[in-house]
Amino acid sequence: MRILLKNFGKSFGAVNVIENLNLEIHDGEMLALLGPSGCGKSTTLFAVCGIHKVTAGQILFGDRDVTHVPSQQRNVGVVFQNYALYPHLSIAENIGFPLKIRKESAAEIKRKVHEMADLVQIGALLDRRPAELSGGQQQRVALARALIRRPDVLLLDEPLANLDAKLRLEMRSEIRRIQQETGITAILVTHDQVEAMSMCDRIAIMKQGQIVQIAAPMEMYDNPVSDFVAGFLGNPPIAFVDGALTGSVFESSGIRIELPSAAQRNGGPVKLGIRPENFQPEFPQKVSGEVTFVESQGRETLYDVRLDDGQILRSIQGHAVRAGVGERVSWGISPDNILIFDEKGARL
Amino acid sequence: MTGNYKTWPMILLLGIITVPLVLMYVYLFVDTVTNSAPGSLVPNEITGEHWRFLWQTLPGRPSIWTATFNTFLFATVTTLIVLSVSSTAGYALSRLNVPFRAFFLAGVMVLHAFPTVTLIIAIFLILQFLGMYNTLIGVILVKASLELPFGIWIMKGFYDTVPWEIEMAGIQDGASRFTVWHKLVLPQVMPAISALGIFSFLAGWSEFILPLVLAPDNKVQVLSVYLAALIADDNNFDMALFKSVGVFYVLPVIVLFLFFQKRLMSIYGGGTKG
Amino acid sequence: MNGSKSLGLMLLTPAIVFVLLFFVAPVILTAVFALTNMSTATGITGGAYQVTQSSLRKLAESYGQAELANTLAETRYTVNEEGLEAIAADGADARLVAEMRAKLGGRSFEKRRDLESAIKTLNSRPRNTRALKALSDTFHRSIVNERFESADAMLRATTNLGVALSADQKSALADATYTGWVWTTQNFTRMIALPDTQRTLINTFIYVFATLAIFNTGFALVLSIATHYMPARPAGIFRAIWLLPRISPPVLYVLLWKWLAWDTGFLSNFLANFGVAPRNWLLDNPTNAWIFIVLINGFVGASMGMLIFSSAIKAIPGSLFHASEVDGASRWQQIRYIILPQLRWPILFITCYQSLSLLTSFEYILLATEGGPGGATEVWALKTYLTALNNYAGNLEYGYGAALALVLVVVGVVLSLAYLKVFDFKTMVRPPRIEQ
Ligand SMILES: Nc1ncnc2c1ncn2[C@@H]1O[C@H](COP(=O)(O)OP(=O)(O)OP(=O)(O)O)[C@@H](O)[C@H]1O
Numbered sequence A: 001m002r003i004l005l006k007n008f009g010k011s012f013g014a015v016n017v018i019e020n021l022n023l024e025i026h027d028g029e030m031l032a033l034l035g036p037s038g039c040g041k042s043t044t045l046f047a048v049c050g051i052h053k054v055t056a057g058q059i060l061f062g063d064r065d066v067t068h069v070p071s072q073q074r075n076v077g078v079v080f081q082n083y084a085l086y087p088h089l090s091i092a093e094n095i096g097f098p099l100k101i102r103k104e105s106a107a108e109i110k111r112k113v114h115e116m117a118d119l120v121q122i123g124a125l126l127d128r129r130p131a132e133l134s135g136g137q138q139q140r141v142a143l144a145r146a147l148i149r150r151p152d153v154l155l156l157d158e159p160l161a162n163l164d165a166k167l168r169l170e171m172r173s174e175i176r177r178i179q180q181e182t183g184i185t186a187i188l189v190t191h192d193q194v195e196a197m198s199m200c201d202r203i204a205i206m207k208q209g210q211i212v213q214i215a216a217p218m219e220m221y222d223n224p225v226s227d228f229v230a231g232f233l234g235n236p237p238i239a240f241v242d243g244a245l246t247g248s249v250f251e252s253s254g255i256r257i258e259l260p261s262a263a264q265r266n267g268g269p270v271k272l273g274i275r276p277e278n279f280q281p282e283f284p285q286k287v288s289g290e291v292t293f294v295e296s297q298g299r300e301t302l303y304d305v306r307l308d309d310g311q312i313l314r315s316i317q318g319h320a321v322r323a324g325v326g327e328r329v330s331w332g333i334s335p336d337n338i339l340i341f342d343e344k345g346a347r348l
Numbered sequence B: 001m002t003g004n005y006k007t008w009p010m011i012l013l014l015g016i017i018t019v020p021l022v023l024m025y026v027y028l029f030v031d032t033v034t035n036s037a038p039g040s041l042v043p044n045e046i047t048g049e050h051w052r053f054l055w056q057t058l059p060g061r062p063s064i065w066t067a068t069f070n071t072f073l074f075a076t077v078t079t080l081i082v083l084s085v086s087s088t089a090g091y092a093l094s095r096l097n098v099p100f101r102a103f104f105l106a107g108v109m110v111l112h113a114f115p116t117v118t119l120i121i122a123i124f125l126i127l128q129f130l131g132m133y134n135t136l137i138g139v140i141l142v143k144a145s146l147e148l149p150f151g152i153w154i155m156k157g158f159y160d161t162v163p164w165e166i167e168m169a170g171i172q173d174g175a176s177r178f179t180v181w182h183k184l185v186l187p188q189v190m191p192a193i194s195a196l197g198i199f200s201f202l203a204g205w206s207e208f209i210l211p212l213v214l215a216p217d218n219k220v221q222v223l224s225v226y227l228a229a230l231i232a233d234d235n236n237f238d239m240a241l242f243k244s245v246g247v248f249y250v251l252p253v254i255v256l257f258l259f260f261q262k263r264l265m266s267i268y269g270g271g272t273k274g
Numbered sequence C: 001m002n003g004s005k006s007l008g009l010m011l012l013t014p015a016i017v018f019v020l021l022f023f024v025a026p027v028i029l030t031a032v033f034a035l036t037n038m039s040t041a042t043g044i045t046g047g048a049y050q051v052t053q054s055s056l057r058k059l060a061e062s063y064g065q066a067e068l069a070n071t072l073a074e075t076r077y078t079v080n081e082e083g084l085e086a087i088a089a090d091g092a093d094a095r096l097v098a099e100m101r102a103k104l105g106g107r108s109f110e111k112r113r114d115l116e117s118a119i120k121t122l123n124s125r126p127r128n129t130r131a132l133k134a135l136s137d138t139f140h141r142s143i144v145n146e147r148f149e150s151a152d153a154m155l156r157a158t159t160n161l162g163v164a165l166s167a168d169q170k171s172a173l174a175d176a177t178y179t180g181w182v183w184t185t186q187n188f189t190r191m192i193a194l195p196d197t198q199r200t201l202i203n204t205f206i207y208v209f210a211t212l213a214i215f216n217t218g219f220a221l222v223l224s225i226a227t228h229y230m231p232a233r234p235a236g237i238f239r240a241i242w243l244l245p246r247i248s249p250p251v252l253y254v255l256l257w258k259w260l261a262w263d264t265g266f267l268s269n270f271l272a273n274f275g276v277a278p279r280n281w282l283l284d285n286p287t288n289a290w291i292f293i294v295l296i297n298g299f300v301g302a303s304m305g306m307l308i309f310s311s312a313i314k315a316i317p318g319s320l321f322h323a324s325e326v327d328g329a330s331r332w333q334q335i336r337y338i339i340l341p342q343l344r345w346p347i348l349f350i351t352c353y354q355s356l357s358l359l360t361s362f363e364y365i366l367l368a369t370e371g372g373p374g375g376a377t378e379v380w381a382l383k384t385y386l387t388a389l390n391n392y393a394g395n396l397e398y399g400y401g402a403a404l405a406l407v408l409v410v411v412g413v414v415l416s417l418a419y420l421k422v423f424d425f426k427t428m429v430r431p432p433r434i435e436q
């Protein structure tokens, strides 16, 4: 089911949270809503599922205008951050609740609950209470409950935020698997870029109630429209260097870099975005500086290098430690992968 | 409580202050089954005569069983009304988009602190007008109403602690607000409802002024009025009998208290009248 | 769909009905009744018109109509159509009736003898004295002790008596003889004028402040701090014991104190060992009565403070206590610098809340001393109750009682509004998160 938000706006009293937002989610697609805390992700999600009233614009499911349709009739499944399982009901009753509301027969409910439990792999837990389940298991129950009545749309509000690192990894692929198996249209709200990139077909990045860019994960990684997007994706994050561009030469007091062809500018202030993987000893455009920080992450090692004018570049390299703190190094930048932004942060 | 200070001085201090209270309650029970020589505080015989009111009706009084039944009816019905009305109203105020919600909330809050006994004259006259003077139903309605602001207040507070997500999930699952309340939220506040229920029952069981003023008649007399009338009657002074009736009257209270001490403490500490 | 709105109203309706009927209406009616002279004598519905000795006295004294009062008090004999028809119906001689109508019609006589001598002058007068007596009795007219449903009926009867009334006299008579309640502001002037009121006011202040200061906050603090420094078990036992007065029904609880204080009670028996004569400590003199009143109320009141202070102390991080002990603080210093500062708000809360409830509570005093000895322990709320609702007094003065209650109602409304201010009302009314 395609979802369309047209000129959507939402305000709480005098506070305008979202203005004139347009967003289309394709049928069967899983879209990530990614953005910093308070940017309006949950608000958008609540509007889609009908918990919040829309103050402007329209929401369409397929061709159906659901702007003023109450939640109960939208057929949207939601998985909440804290799962919101009903503590007084058993797992089976939790999963079967949406069907019970629809007055389906007990036998039918039982059959579907088992089917669903198998899908999310919690068949053995059906008689327990939510309090007797681990976080990951609760997560699966919440997913099963959201999916059991075959919703047109599945909404996930930071579904992995409460899990530990290992479980998070596991549930990431698990949710993706289930979404693909059921072919349901889904929106995933998160502020974890790894989650967004690894699970979703496309990512919509939000900032202060606006969508900044929508694109497939790698496309967005390679071609961010702004420094905000570039800074949001990638871990360890991209490093920015301020300077001026004259012709195809970037210069700041610390470095001088020949840029391949790219945009040409005469003396205008710009900002270069250099990802850690593009700052390596073997690359051509050498810049030198002092190592100020070394962090070994096991498989890889992260270095912060302070240039002569005080700006910092980041480098991530293979296992072996090549330099210690305080050492002067002269490493290179791969000019093809440099991102150039103007002083307002827009991509050149 | 830490290990660095001696605890016995505190226990001793409080123990001494507590002695009179303990004495009163111990003698309450002792005196109902014993006799002591005049002027003596030590019992010298065990007797059941003070409990005669159980099988013989005292002159000029209703039967103790009538009074007990009335008290039970009074306390139970009051409790049921308080529970049903405050569990619905509390939810509406806590969670629903009711018009004038702020006004209602302020109203409940003010009434919750408002001293209800000051209204008793007007209530007395209202019941006279309505023809409900000297009826149990009249005094039940009054007692329940006067307990309501407190009940609504407590219930609202408990509803506030139920996570919103549970309700949101219920709505997404297709349930109406009413179903959400009744199937999903109400079960979460069951502990509150039982605490409020026990509290209201005890309040009803102990109530004195309202039945005294609004339903003093023998037929509808409750135990508190029965006992007060017995004590006030100068012609038949019998402290042991008073105490026996008192023990009979207080026994359910003590039992409930022993069983539900924790819950009651939470609600008594939660800002009740007193 | 406005499901939430209509469901909300539906769920609220019972509460609203109850509150309107037994909160809002009583508040308004208290104000209304305070402006009347309603009492058992006037009844609470409408009244009738009745010329009684007391209403005649009132007519003379309050309305300056002494003469009219005297006239009405007299028994009169008036020859009018009504009487003439009556004697005709009794079978009197038709000629006699006609002659009386002609010669005596409309005339009034103060004494029966006067009427009899007038009849004797008639031609067709009855022969024997008995008939004469019976005849004149028929013309006996008096409205004393007669009840009239309306003022008009009474005034008509008065005119029938042959007493002519001016407009002033009519209204004075109607007012003075009305037995129902009337509007008046006298309750308030009386309240201000009576020296009793001042006495009651002082009593009320003694009662509220002594109980509040000594027990509801003072002793409650002692209880909560002392139990804080105890192992869990004894602390729990002490708290449970001190909660007993609150959960005990008041009638029973006061009975225990009576047992303690009465002349055959524990205290007298115990003190007899030291040669103190037995007496009723509860009522023998005002000082002792006050001590007991404060004790009785205080033992009940202490428990609420105890619970609230205890949970506030429990909320203090344990590390604070440990740190201060490491720093070598004595217990007293710990109490002074760590516990007490944390209890500022709870103490304010208890003070606000309980001053209001103490101000208006009278249950325990009613049961213990009934305001005695000699009104020494009569507080405002109790006075209100005794004035309007105590049955021994005979005449229950609802109007005056309501005026006394109104003072408390006003204080109650003001204080509970203040209570609203103390609380964080904003967070309470945060809008619901589901917006349907
Ligand atoms: N009921 C409300 N009244 C007023 N402002 C609100 C309300 N709900 C949310 N907001 C504001 O709207 C903005 C967006 O909130 P929202 O919950 O959508 O953020 P979010 O992107 O989900 O953040 P997070 O990642 O922290 O969950 C925030 O600035 C928040 O303060």
Ligand SMILES: [Mg+2]
Binding pocket: A041, A042, A043
């Ligand atoms: Mg959010």
